[in-house]
Amino acid sequence: xxxxxxxxxxxxxxxxxxxxxxxxxxxxxxxxxxxxxxxxxxxxxxxxxxxxxxxxxxxxxxxxxxxxxxxxxxxxxxxxxxxxxxxxxxxxxxxxxxxxxxxxxxxxxxxxxxxxxxxxxxxxxxxxxxxxxxxxxxxxxxxxxxxxxxxxxxxxxxxxxxxxxxxxxxxxxxxxxxxxxxxxxxxxxxxxxxxxxxxxxxxxxxxxxxxxxxxxxxxxxxxxxxxxxxxxxxxxxxxxxxxxxxxxxxxxxxxxxxxxxxxxxxxxxxxxxxxxxxxxxxxxxxxxxxxxxxxxxxxxxxxxxxxxxxxxxxxxxxxxxxxxxxxxxxxxxxxxxxxxxxxxxxxxxxxxxxxxxxxxxxxxxxxxxxxxxxxxxxxxxxxxxxxxxxxxxxxxxxxxxxxxxxxxxxxxxxxxxxxxxxxxxxxxxxxxxxxxxxxxxxxxxxxxxxxxxxxxxxxxxxxxxxxxxxxxxxxxxxxxxxxxxxxxxxxxxxxxxxxxxxxxxxxxxxxxxxxxxxxxxxxxxxxxxxxxxxxxxxxxxxxxxxxxxxxxxxxxxxxxxxxxxxxxxxxxxxxxxxxxxxxxxxxxxxxxxxxxxxxxxxxxxxxxxxxxxxxxxxxxxxxxxxxxxxxxxxxxxxxxxxxxxxxxxxxxxxxxxxxxxxxxxxxxxxxxxxxxxxxxxxxxxxxxxxxxxxxxxxxxxxxxxxxxxxxxxxxx
Amino acid sequence: xxxxxxxxxxxxxxxxxxxxxxxxxxxxxxxxxxxxxxxxxxxxxxxxxxxxxxxxxxxxxxxxxxxxxxxxxxxxxxxxxxxxxxxxxxxxxxxxxxxxxxxxxxxxxxxxxxxxxxxxxxxxxxxxxxxxxxxxxxxxxxxxxxxxxxxxxxxxxxxxxxxxxxxxxxxxxxxxxxxxxxxxxxxxxxxxxxxxxxxxxxxxxxxxxxxxxxxxxxxxxxxxxxxxxxxxxxxxxx
Numbered sequence: 001x002x003x004x005x006x007x008x009x010x011x012x013x014x015x016x017x018x019x020x021x022x023x024x025x026x027x028x029x030x031x032x033x034x035x036x037x038x039x040x041x042x043x044x045x046x047x048x049x050x051x052x053x054x055x056x057x058x059x060x061x062x063x064x065x066x067x068x069x070x071x072x073x074x075x076x077x078x079x080x081x082x083x084x085x086x087x088x089x090x091x092x093x094x095x096x097x098x099x100x101x102x103x104x105x106x107x108x109x110x111x112x113x114x115x116x117x118x119x120x121x122x123x124x125x126x127x128x129x130x131x132x133x134x135x136x137x138x139x140x141x142x143x144x145x146x147x148x149x150x151x152x153x154x155x156x157x158x159x160x161x162x163x164x165x166x167x168x169x170x171x172x173x174x175x176x177x178x179x180x181x182x183x184x185x186x187x188x189x190x191x192x193x194x195x196x197x198x199x200x201x202x203x204x205x206x207x208x209x210x211x212x213x214x215x216x217x218x219x220x221x222x223x224x225x226x227x228x229x230x231x232x233x234x235x236x237x238x239x240x241x242x243x244x245x246x247x248x249x250x251x252x253x254x255x256x257x258x259x260x261x262x263x264x265x266x267x268x269x270x271x272x273x274x275x276x277x278x279x280x281x282x283x284x285x286x287x288x289x290x291x292x293x294x295x296x297x298x299x300x301x302x303x304x305x306x307x308x309x310x311x312x313x314x315x316x317x318x319x320x321x322x323x324x325x326x327x328x329x330x331x332x333x334x335x336x337x338x339x340x341x342x343x344x345x346x347x348x349x350x351x352x353x354x355x356x357x358x359x360x361x362x363x364x365x366x367x368x369x370x371x372x373x374x375x376x377x378x379x380x381x382x383x384x385x386x387x388x389x390x391x392x393x394x395x396x397x398x399x400x401x402x403x404x405x406x407x408x409x410x411x412x413x414x415x416x417x418x419x420x421x422x423x424x425x426x427x428x429x430x431x432x433x434x435x436x437x438x439x440x441x442x443x444x445x446x447x448x449x450x451x452x453x454x455x456x457x458x459x460x461x462x463x464x465x466x467x468x469x470x471x472x473x474x475x476x477x478x479x480x481x482x483x484x485x486x487x488x489x490x491x492x493x494x495x496x497x498x499x500x501x502x503x504x505x506x507x508x509x510x511x512x513x514x515x516x517x518x519x520x521x522x523x524x525x526x527x528x529x530x531x532x533x534x535x536x537x538x539x540x541x542x543x544x545x546x547x548x549x550x551x552x553x554x555x556x557x558x559x560x561x562x563x564x565x566x567x568x569x570x571x572x573x574x575x576x577x578x579x580x581x582x583x584x585x586x587x588x589x590x591x592x593x594x595x596x597x598x599x600x601x602x603x604x605x606x607x608x609x610x611x612x613x614x615x616x617x618x619x620x621x622x623x624x625x626x627x628x629x630x631x632x633x634x635x636x637x638x639x640x641x642x643x644x645x646x647x648x649x650x651x652x653x654x655x656x657x658x659x660x661x662x663x664x665x666x667x668x669x670x671x672x673x674x675x676x677x678x679x680x681x682x683x684x685x686x687x688x689x690x691x692x693x694x695x696x697x698x699x700x701x702x703x704x705x706x707x708x709x710x711x712x713x714x715x716x
Numbered sequence: 717x718x719x720x721x722x723x724x725x726x727x728x729x730x731x732x733x734x735x736x737x738x739x740x741x742x743x744x745x746x747x748x749x750x751x752x753x754x755x756x757x758x759x760x761x762x763x764x765x766x767x768x769x770x771x772x773x774x775x776x777x778x779x780x781x782x783x784x785x786x787x788x789x790x791x792x793x794x795x796x797x798x799x800x801x802x803x804x805x806x807x808x809x810x811x812x813x814x815x816x817x818x819x820x821x822x823x824x825x826x827x828x829x830x831x832x833x834x835x836x837x838x839x840x841x842x843x844x845x846x847x848x849x850x851x852x853x854x855x856x857x858x859x860x861x862x863x864x865x866x867x868x869x870x871x872x873x874x875x876x877x878x879x880x881x882x883x884x885x886x887x888x889x890x891x892x893x894x895x896x897x898x899x900x901x902x903x904x905x906x907x908x909x910x911x912x913x914x915x916x917x918x919x920x921x922x923x924x925x926x927x928x929x930x931x932x933x934x935x936x937x938x939x940x941x942x943x944x945x946x947x948x949x950x951x952x953x954x
Contacts, residue, residue: 357744373778373782490771591791
């Protein structure tokens with residue numbers, strides 16, 4: 001009897017009770033997962049950041065004053081609402097702009113005549129061309145991967161379009177799909193309609209008296225329609241589409257059932273199907289539900305792959321018109337598995353960070369509790385930017401933040417300085433991504449112009465690098481598919497601890513467990529990895545035996561990817577103890593220390609891991625740093641980005657204080673004979689820096705800055 | 717000055733016992749305790765897992781100068797009893813952040829209360845049998861604001877005057893922020909009132925997440941005991 005891991009469903013228990021699991025099965029599943037994701041790859045290098053404005057206004061087309069306003073500070077990427085010939089949810093309607101919920105009633109949803117659609121296409125073409133002419137590099141309107149609006153009984157909304165399909169065929173819609181719109185919808189295990197936005201009453205409030213439905217990404221009728229919508233957008237000159245609800249796929253319809261059968265059969269032979277899932281014939285394969293253990297893991301994997309194909313097909317539809325067409329799905333926030341698997345071929349991904357105790361805008365939130373007692377909190381988006389870097393720079397992160405949700409707090413709003421911080425953060429920690437700015441050009445225009453100007457005129461600070469870090473954190477997005485939600489939580493706590501103490505780090509994903517003998521001067525952290533393949537575990541053990549330094553943070557591995565119990569005594573010394581293993585060392589921590597992680601890691605590595613300091617001691621925790629090393633030929637060998645998160649949020653906030661007395665500390669061998677310079681958008685000229693070397697460490701005194709400075713190290 | 721006197725004479729002290737630990741707090745909350753010089757703050761903290769949320773309770777104890785005296789974490793399913801010797805008498809704040817899990821906090825031997833105001837609403841789940849707040853002497857009218865924004869959830873809010881008589885009630889859905897206005901009668905101010913949160917009587921509505929705060933007339937403290945609410949409320953802190 002094999003040892004089982006608790007909390008699994010009956011199917012998996014049956015699977016676990018089998019005496020043996022073949023190595024071949026493990027290899028098969030892991031290899032398939034790896035094949036789906038190319039990883040960072042040796043060729044990948046960083047790209048310059050972009051500036052990004054989201055403008056869901058409805059008065060764009062036919063409003064030249066809006067074009068003038070946008071041209072005051074044109075962003076690299078301008079993301080619009082449903083400024084399209086035909087909306088994904090209603091079809092061709094009178095309203096423009098907004099997202100799914102906006103303009104869903106009354107005259108707004110009046111169906112346009114074919115003549116009106118033709119006129120709209122002409123108008124949109126001219127509008128997009130004007131935006132390009134005035135300096136916007138990319139313009140992308142809004143579509144959604146799944147929302148259908150209308151009423152399946154009264155045949156309003158998209159049903160009405162379906163009933164008049166032939167009137168619009170001239171716009172490239174092709175023949176009317178055989179399936180009625182009602183048959184495009186996602187279905188639950190019981191056959192009922194799946195709704196992602198639950199509501200009571202007789203109508204979806206924003207669409208009353210109509211409903212909001214969720215279409216299935218595997219449905220040929222919906223695919224035909226959505227890809228037509230995308231082609232029409234591309235034909236207007238758009239450079240891509242933003243795809244909302246990018247990963248909302250939880251469907252058990254007949255198309256999904258059939259495709260899941262193919263999916264699982266491609267991953268397992270009949271013996272494996274029997275052993276792993278208790279399925280004797282392919283016809284018995286059904287999509288799993290929560291509690292079905294490995295079957296549900298495979299179901300989640302199937303839905304992710306469905307989303308991946310759907311996004312790729314949307315891009316392909318646009319590329320048929322414009323080969324440079326891009327897709328920009330929403331759905332990165334809290335879902336690293338989407339970033340790694342579902343959006344791996346998408347160009348951008350939105351992290352919609354709505355909810356946070358102090359809002360989610362980057363910077364200092366100062367909160368009075370009672371009397372004179374106040375707390376200072378420093379919001380950041382470092383995790384999101386580093387996640388996409390670890391995924392190989394694609395998709396690129398675009399981060400949406402808010403001043404509280406649903407209610408906005410004026411004291412947590414962006415201002416000029418925090419908008420600048422947000423864009424600088426995207427530049428410092430991300431690659432090719434950006435930070436969302438609202439179209440309030442009188443407030444944010446100067447920061448937009450300053451940042452875009454700096455990014456474009458100093459592209460050499462951002463192009464052609466890979467992360468430079470002493471610490472590699474193993475961040476495995478697929479842990480979530482096995483039900484391990486603790487991993488992400490530990491990674492985020494670790495991220496905060498490392499940032500607070502100025503330890504440079506990177507994330508490595510499943511396929512990047514360090515090889516034995518590599519990087520023994522660095523340190524690898526395995527945080528909350530409850531599920532590992534036997535190969536991954538062996539690789540970690542070999543890495544340590546060959547001289548590597550490993551920190552294991554609980555929970556430690558307990559099962560392999562088949563659910564079979566897994567344990568490594570090598571990786572589980574007592575809490576807080578460093579154990580020698582072969583030529584290497586393992587430190588186990590029951591939890592992420594709230595303070596003092598840099599000391600622990602420095603002790604283990606035999607050298608300081610802190611990158612920043614002052615003459616008197618550590619740098620303050622609101623100063624954060626990231627570093628990159630040159631990977632392709634270019635002017636700078638190393639680039640350090642330093643940011644001040646004590647930049648106050650709020651509409652009436654004062655400017656951030658000048659940060660002075662900071663020192664960058666780098667291993668002397670990296671600085672040997674090198675020169676250093678400091679750049680910042682706050683100053684026109686670069687500053688040559690003095691480098692002092694003592695005891696194997698080079699110290700570079702930083703010139704004062706308010707929000708952001710970049711230090712380059714150039715070999716002589 | 718008055719506050720200092722109150723701090724130095726903790727007339728009303730007590731310990732909550734197991735089973736009395738409410739409210740269940742979600743996201744970030746602040747508890748204040750009045751601590752005289754030489755006393756010890758002993759907090760009893762718990763973190764309870766809800767659904768599959770992984771967040772740990774993170775707590776920080778801060779003194780009246782804003783200095784951090786203690787920081788720590790509590791794993792879901794665990795308890796902790798941090799202890800801090802008071803060097804600077806007066807108000808102390810315990811910050812509690814547990815994300816989507818829930819936590820409880822009691823302070824042994826000292827008057828304590830939740831801080832509840834517009835920017836720091838009470839973020840709770842489930843029933844609250846009774847909690848007290850202070851209505852100042854010159855308060856002619858005040859309001860309570862609350863919401864239960866998840867579809868299918870609502871609440872029954874019952875407010876009682878200092879004599880324990882029902883002064884106001886709300887029963888039903890509260891997807892958007894709702895307001896309950898109250899007008900104290902003669903002799904009902906300068907005293908502690910109370911409220912309870914219960915399951916709504918509307919069929920099909922459940923009680924779970926509730927946000928609540930008061931209008932600015934009410935001192936920002938909600939306590940398990942009337943005397944604590946009064947003591948903190950009379951201190952004049954906002």
